[in-house]
Amino acid sequence: MGKNMRVKSVDPQSPLFGYIRPGYTVKSINGQSVLDAIDFQFRTAGEEVAIVFVGPRGKETSFTLDTDAGDPGLTFEDDRVLVCRNKCIFCFVHQQPNSMRRALYVKDEDYRLSFTHGNFVTLSHIGESEIKRIISQRLSPLYVSVHATDDQLRGRMLGSRSARAILPLLRRLVEGGINIHTQVVLCPGINDGDHLRQTIDALAELYPGVGSLAVVPVGLTKYRKNLPKLRKYKPSETLAILVELKGHQRKFLKQLGSRFIWPADEFYVETNRPFPTKGSYEDMPQFENGVGMAREFITTFNRRRSSLRGLKSGRRVLFLTGRAAYPFLKSEIFPYVRQTLGLKLDLQAVDNRFWGAMVTVSGLLTGKDLLREARYHGNHFHFVVLPPNCLNQDGLFLDDMSIDEFRRRLPKPVVVGKYDLAETLKEVFV
Numbered sequence: 001m002g003k004n005m006r007v008k009s010v011d012p013q014s015p016l017f018g019y020i021r022p023g024y025t026v027k028s029i030n031g032q033s034v035l036d037a038i039d040f041q042f043r044t045a046g047e048e049v050a051i052v053f054v055g056p057r058g059k060e061t062s063f064t065l066d067t068d069a070g071d072p073g074l075t076f077e078d079d080r081v082l083v084c085r086n087k088c089i090f091c092f093v094h095q096q097p098n099s100m101r102r103a104l105y106v107k108d109e110d111y112r113l114s115f116t117h118g119n120f121v122t123l124s125h126i127g128e129s130e131i132k133r134i135i136s137q138r139l140s141p142l143y144v145s146v147h148a149t150d151d152q153l154r155g156r157m158l159g160s161r162s163a164r165a166i167l168p169l170l171r172r173l174v175e176g177g178i179n180i181h182t183q184v185v186l187c188p189g190i191n192d193g194d195h196l197r198q199t200i201d202a203l204a205e206l207y208p209g210v211g212s213l214a215v216v217p218v219g220l221t222k223y224r225k226n227l228p229k230l231r232k233y234k235p236s237e238t239l240a241i242l243v244e245l246k247g248h249q250r251k252f253l254k255q256l257g258s259r260f261i262w263p264a265d266e267f268y269v270e271t272n273r274p275f276p277t278k279g280s281y282e283d284m285p286q287f288e289n290g291v292g293m294a295r296e297f298i299t300t301f302n303r304r305r306s307s308l309r310g311l312k313s314g315r316r317v318l319f320l321t322g323r324a325a326y327p328f329l330k331s332e333i334f335p336y337v338r339q340t341l342g343l344k345l346d347l348q349a350v351d352n353r354f355w356g357a358m359v360t361v362s363g364l365l366t367g368k369d370l371l372r373e374a375r376y377h378g379n380h381f382h383f384v385v386l387p388p389n390c391l392n393q394d395g396l397f398l399d400d401m402s403i404d405e406f407r408r409r410l411p412k413p414v415v416v417g418k419y420d421l422a423e424t425l426k427e428v429f430v
Contacts, residue, residue, distance in 0.1 A: 014073025084109035087159030089228040095221040115139040124163035135176035174209025212285040222356030304422035311429040318381040322362030362387035367401030
């Protein structure tokens, strides 16, 4: 009986409603045990199935369902996350203080979450049965952190001597019909230069099975005591990498019909270079990895901005963001808001005192840092707008401050912004 296959809820439209209740567990489907919620969906797809449930008192109940007629309508409690055994030299989890909430210390290495949520995994210790399952159940696409295709170098970066060879694994998955998106976290003097070129060429040979490669500069916090020495790239180094990556894009566009490789948005921010056009990101394969987010934000606003004419300009609004987003917001969007629309909107970059100055993205701003900035400027404004990505689904900042507490401690109306800035402006300028 699958420990993690416990029913959380039953849809009222389900044929099982009234018979199966929260707390029941799935013992088997057609006589076979079930691993998790994904396995349940796979085994109940498109056929008549016999499902055995076990009630809270251990009593078994069997049902035969024609799943062609519809989904069984069951939601299960969350599966236990498969955790990472590596000790990556750049691991962000290791760069945190001890005072954070427990969930922030979980090092996810779960290929199921890679399939369902786009989480990046290394697959460095994946077992044979798991590889066969990925292929047989078509758990595609997957998102894989490669970092280097030289296995010795990759092992050093992962802090693991037993990491599985990456290229044979990727080749096997691709041949099994699995689509893969990859990333390289680039560390100065370690996996750049010739190592990066080797990695790019090796992964491009697996195109289109390996559909894209994102290059992301290493992120460092001030909490790196007793960790490997790493540094950020200098602006001149960042520019040289960006130029080289754009050269690879031109080459692959001719050879493959796709640019294949994309620099993270940070490369353009750090070098003060304009973001590429939206079409240059093709189908945005690495959007959730911070590749093309800035361009999408700008494009969406430009398409929607005509709907903002006529908004009232009497209110003064303070818009808080991270250091990384500040330059393009200031140059690409706010001049139109202020000059054309005449709205009194002030943009303020927030220094990340919690993680350190090298962390500049708005998604890693804590409630305390945002509150400090809002209090400093808040007397001059009627509304304060927070970045859309600074809260989790429970309404908590990274330092566990809730949005309710934030609002109690700031005597001003607080709005959590949306990725569609036009909608945010409509909310505050009514």
